[in-house]
Amino acid sequence: MCRDTYPDRPIGLAGLRFAGERQVFHVYATWAGWAFDHAGWNREAHLLAITACRTSTSVTRSPRARDYVNRHPRPTARLMRQRALVDFATGWMATNRTG
Secondary structure (H helix, E strand, O other), X not given: OHHHHOOOOOOEEEEEEEOOOOOOOEEEEEEOOEEEEOOEEEEHHHHHHHHHHHHOXXXXXXXXXXXXXXXXXXXXXXXXXXXXXXXXXXXXXXXXXXX
């Protein structure tokens, strides 16, 4: 909905990590002060506060979430590779049958 209504405003990615750590443990979409994750849309400040409270430690926002996300292949990419291999093997077996 926000994409259709405000096409000029970009949707970003951000991540959370424990203070002093490099590893991102939670990635979410950002848009105009809002955060979207598995819990739906919430104010980003609220997401940070609740996460810090639940983990009993301070968390920091990592603007480099895109780097984190890009290190991991999308599940659909793996599925597409598997399907391509099956299609190739099926075609190869059909054309190279003996007998």
